[in-house]
Amino acid sequence: MESAMNDTAGLDAAIAVYASGEFDDATPLAEAGVASLAVLRIVVDVLPDPSYELDTEALAAVSTVGDLKRWLGALPGVRA
Numbered sequence: 001m002e003s004a005m006n007d008t009a010g011l012d013a014a015i016a017v018y019a020s021g022e023f024d025d026a027t028p029l030a031e032a033g034v035a036s037l038a039v040l041r042i043v044v045d046v047l048p049d050p051s052y053e054l055d056t057e058a059l060a061a062v063s064t065v066g067d068l069k070r071w072l073g074a075l076p077g078v079r080a
Contacts, residue, residue, distance in 0.1 A: 011069045025066030048077035
């Protein structure tokens, strides 16, 4: 997987690697089959700077695919 995602389609593709079902932005992560460990793997896949300190409080509030894409899009070097 490429380390930096440059658009929404790239983020959808990164999420699809770990999702076990179909999803859209309104789909709860659990319903898409994206568990907490998978969320961390997605972050590692898309984050271009592995030394970046994550805002884990904000990540804990993520509950839908759209929330995750917005959170990922706010990371430096990632555009959604």
